[in-house]
Amino acid sequence: MLEIKHVSKSFFGFLALDDVSMRVEKGSFHALVGPNGAGKTTLFNVVVGRYPPDGGEVRLEERRTSGLATYRVVRMGLGISFQRSQAFLSMSVLENVMLAVLAHQGRSRALMRSFSAESEAKTTAYELIGWVGLADKTETPTAALPLGDLKRVDIAMALAGKPKLLLLDEPLAGLSRSERVSMVNFIEGLLRGLGITLLFTEHDTDAVLRLADRITVLHQGRVLAEGGPDEIKNDARVIEAFLGEEYAEG
Amino acid sequence: MKARGWLYLIAATLLAAPWVLPGYALEVAIQVLILALFATAFNLVFAETGLLSFGHAAFFGVGAYTSALLMQRASWPYLLTLPAAVGTAAALALLIGFFSVRTSRIYFTMLTLAFAQLVWAVVHKWYAFTGGDNGVTGLQPGQLWSDPHALYYLALLLTVVTFLLAVRLHLAPFGYALRAIRDNQARAEAVGLSPFGYLLAAFTLSGALAGAAGFLQVAWQRSAFPDFLYWTKSAEVIIATILGGAQSILGPSLGSLVFVELGAFVQSHTEYWPLVLGLVLLGLVLFLPRGLAGLGGARAGD
Numbered sequence: 001m002l003e004i005k006h007v008s009k010s011f012f013g014f015l016a017l018d019d020v021s022m023r024v025e026k027g028s029f030h031a032l033v034g035p036n037g038a039g040k041t042t043l044f045n046v047v048v049g050r051y052p053p054d055g056g057e058v059r060l061e062e063r064r065t066s067g068l069a070t071y072r073v074v075r076m077g078l079g080i081s082f083q084r085s086q087a088f089l090s091m092s093v094l095e096n097v098m099l100a101v102l103a104h105q106g107r108s109r110a111l112m113r114s115f116s117a118e119s120e121a122k123t124t125a126y127e128l129i130g131w132v133g134l135a136d137k138t139e140t141p142t143a144a145l146p147l148g149d150l151k152r153v154d155i156a157m158a159l160a161g162k163p164k165l166l167l168l169d170e171p172l173a174g175l176s177r178s179e180r181v182s183m184v185n186f187i188e189g190l191l192r193g194l195g196i197t198l199l200f201t202e203h204d205t206d207a208v209l210r211l212a213d214r215i216t217v218l219h220q221g222r223v224l225a226e227g228g229p230d231e232i233k234n235d236a237r238v239i240e241a242f243l244g245e246e247y248a249e250g
Numbered sequence: 251m252k253a254r255g256w257l258y259l260i261a262a263t264l265l266a267a268p269w270v271l272p273g274y275a276l277e278v279a280i281q282v283l284i285l286a287l288f289a290t291a292f293n294l295v296f297a298e299t300g301l302l303s304f305g306h307a308a309f310f311g312v313g314a315y316t317s318a319l320l321m322q323r324a325s326w327p328y329l330l331t332l333p334a335a336v337g338t339a340a341a342l343a344l345l346i347g348f349f350s351v352r353t354s355r356i357y358f359t360m361l362t363l364a365f366a367q368l369v370w371a372v373v374h375k376w377y378a379f380t381g382g383d384n385g386v387t388g389l390q391p392g393q394l395w396s397d398p399h400a401l402y403y404l405a406l407l408l409t410v411v412t413f414l415l416a417v418r419l420h421l422a423p424f425g426y427a428l429r430a431i432r433d434n435q436a437r438a439e440a441v442g443l444s445p446f447g448y449l450l451a452a453f454t455l456s457g458a459l460a461g462a463a464g465f466l467q468v469a470w471q472r473s474a475f476p477d478f479l480y481w482t483k484s485a486e487v488i489i490a491t492i493l494g495g496a497q498s499i500l501g502p503s504l505g506s507l508v509f510v511e512l513g514a515f516v517q518s519h520t521e522y523w524p525l526v527l528g529l530v531l532l533g534l535v536l537f538l539p540r541g542l543a544g545l546g547g548a549r550a551g552d
Contacts, residue, residue, distance in 0.1 A: 048440070070439040080440040088433040091426070099426050100441040108427040108443060115423050157441055 001026040001197050002047070002165050006056035007066070009042055016042040018221040019056070024165065024214075029191070029198045031208045034218035035241065040201045041083075043218070044169050047199075048080050049073040061164060075104075079163030081154045083170040083201075087142035094138040097125040097156050104161035128156040131190055148179040152186070159194075166191065168200040172207055184210060209233060217241070264406055268399045276398045277470070282510045283405035284466045287412050289490045289502030291459035294416055295452055296488075297496045298425055300432035302359045303453070304484050305346065305366030306460050311479030313339040313461025315373060318386040318474035328391035332465050339461020340454050342369070347453035352446060363481060370479040385475035395469045405466050409503075412459050417499055419455075428452055489527070493534060495541025504542050 002024040009017040017039045024030045032040050045051045047058055049070040058066040065073045074080065087096045101121040102108040129138055132152040137145070142153060151171060158166055171187060172180045184207050191198055202208050208215065208229075215232045217224045219241045225232060232238055268276055292306045313335035320326040320334055350361040373380045380386070394400050419425045431438045431445045438445060468474050477483065486509070494505025516526045538544055 069444070070436075071442050071444045074440060074442040082436065082440070086434050086437060088430040088437065090429055090433050095426065099423070099430055102423050103427065103441045103443050108423045109448075110423045111419060113423065114421050115426050116421070118423065154437075157437075161442060 001061060002199060003059045004043070004047070004056070005059070007043070007046055007053045007058065008055040009046060009051060009053050016221050017046070017053070020218070020221070020223055021056075022216045022223060022226065024197060024199050026197055027195060028213045029200070029211050031212035031215045032199065032201045032218065033203075033205075033208055033215060034224070037220075038218040039221040040218055041169070042221075044167065044201060047073075047167065048078065074161065077161070077164035079158035079161060079166040081151070081158045081166070081168045081171065083173055087145075087150055087153045087157070089141075089143040092139050092141055093129060093134055093145070093153055094122070094125055096142055096153055097128050097160060098122055100157035100160035101125050101128070124160070125156075128159055131159070131194075132156045133186065147174050148176075148183065151175075151183070159196075163196070165197045165199060168198065170201055170203065172202055172204050180204065180207065187211060268402045273398070276402060278510060278514045280398065280402050280405050280466075280470050281514075282507050283402070283409045284463050284470065285487070285490055285506035285510055286503040287405070287409040287466070288460055288463035288487050289494070289506050290409070290412050290416050291456050291463065292487045293491050293496055293502045294419065294456040294459070296491060298419065298428040298432065299449055299452055301351070301355075301449070301453075302488070303362045303456075304359045304481065304488070305362030305364075306457070306487055307479050307481065307483035308346065308366035308369045309339040309343055309457035309460035310464040310467070310483060310487075311373065311474075311476075312342050312369065313464030314468045314474040314478050315380060315386065315464075316461070317465045317468045318389055319380070321389050321391065321468075322386055328395050328469060332462065335465035336458045336461045339464065340458035343454045343457020343460075344450070347450045347457070351449035351453055363484070366479065366484060367481060370476060370481075373479055374476040380476075383476055385473050387473040389468065389472045389474075391469040391472065401466075401469055404469075408462050408466065412462070413499075413503065415455075415459070419452075420499060424448070424451075489531065493530070493541055495543030497540060498543035501541050501543040508542065 004020060004022050007017055007020045008015070020039070020043060032043065034040055042051065046053050046066065049065065049068050049072065052067045057064055060073070060076055060078060063076060065076060065078070088099065091099070098115070098118065098121050099108065101124045102118060105121070107118070107121070126138065129135055132155055134149060134152055134156070137149065142150065145153065155168070172183055175183060188211060212229055214227070215229060216226045217232060217238050224241055225235045225238050227235070267279055271279055288306070288310055292303065295301055295303055316335040316338040317328070317331040320331045321328060346362060346365045350358050350365070353361055374383055376382060395404070427438070427443055427448055431443060431448055435445055464478060467478065490505040490509040491502045492505070493509055494503065495501030512530070513523060516523045534541070
């Protein structure tokens with residue numbers, strides 16, 4: 001699905017990514033973890049097309065995406081939800097999701113139609129909003145939503161283009177303990193059901209171990225380890241680098 | 251029902267005005283319409299994309315000069331110069347927009363100002379073609395358009411068309427996409443919108459309509475002057491827009507009405523118009539940050 005091959009990126013002489021390679025298999029939930037400064041965000045930004053890599057390349061279903069602008073990568077089938085999720089704050093939940101749907105259908109340039117008369121996009125948007133559990137808040141201005149709900153709007157917008165691969169950057173960041181539980185359940189329930197391929201970064205180790213089929217551990221800009229959750233939590237290098245003893249079994 | 255009543259009242263007033271107003275007041279009313287058209291065009295970019303252009307005088311002026319020079323040198327009938335004025339203004343906006351809309355906020359404002367001053371300098375100095383600082387004078391727009399009644403209705407028509415276009419854009423998917431880019435550019439790109447194309451299209455449309463305002467100014471003044479392109483003209487349209495309220499679709503028109511009428515009134519009594527304007531702006535910023543339209547409470551644009 002997604003292939004990252006020998007990607008390097010440096011900023012002002014600091015090597016943020018050093019020959020990083022990894023693959024995300026179709027249908028899997030793949031976590032990207034590592035301590036702060038390990039290069040997760042840089043890698044995320046390379047994949048979404050915000051930074052061109054200095055070396056190496058990224059391919060989405062065989063098609064090269066590295067070096068392309070974000071909106072082009074999105075049109076090739078990448079769904080993106082940012083860590084600091086912010087909707088279009090002048091619009092309601094419904095308008096946000098409708099616009100995402102229209103943009104993906106290439107219908108957002110229209111001048112002679114009314115936005116509110118786009119009944120097809122509206123139907124799709126209602127469905128997406130239902131999926132993320134905000135059916136009772138469609139008319140709410142997004143500026144009035146709590147962070148947890150904003151993240152759900154963000155995910156609904158990311159799903160609007162029926163992405164081949166969904167990228168979630170820190171889906172639990174900033175949420176309270178109870179919100180975290182419901183977000184993890186939500187991601188698992190919804191995205192597994194949809195058969196979505198997911199690549200996500202997350203600091204919450206419990207959530208990672210519960211959600212991920214496969215985990216790539218970054219450390220100082222390099223891939224330290226990769227494997228299933230059981231392998232990773234017992235990997236001596238990973239424990240030393242950042243997991244801590246408590247996650248090791250036996 | 252109530253809104254429709256107001257609409258009829260405004261329409262009747264606008265249509266009857268030339269038959270009620272004495273000569274001088276009609277001339278002022280035409281100025282109100284020209285500035286209202288210009289401000290509504292300017293606000294297409296300002297309100298929908300959040301980008302503050304300080305160079306819209308260039309499009310106004312180039313529209314005016316296109317019309318004036320075609321009449322003077324090629325003896326085109328006045329009305330036929332409208333598409334040419336709109337076309338050259340659009341072409342200039344496309345060019346300036348191409349280099350400016352990629353930049354953000356203050357850089358966009360400074361770049362549009364710089365480009366406009368550049369165009370002003372050319373018009374100001376190119377005596378052989380534009381007449382330099384003497385301008386293009388003594389124009390004869392024909393018998394019909396020399397009658398202020400006819401010119402008033404032409405200005406009203408173009409202003410209403412521009413206004414309806416602004417409403418159309420605000421309610422269309424295109425307008426939503428522009429506001430999405432304004433609200434959060436990174437998120438807009440992440441749903442597949444390419445900001446550059448949208449911003450350039452909006453900027454070009456806005457510049458083209460500003461050219462139509464310049465076209466009207468030529469018939470009103472029977473001349474074109476480099477002042478039309480000077481930065482103070484850009485400031486005028488910004489002031490009128492903010493005075494009326496940029497967040498309301500009627501705001502720029504309302505602001506233009508007050509700006510022109512107040513200016514005409516104050517200037518007939520004292521030479522201290524800039525001082526009065528300064529005080530009005532001060533009061534506005536302090537007490538009415540959302541402009542005169544903010545007095546109504548409701549956001550007419552939404």
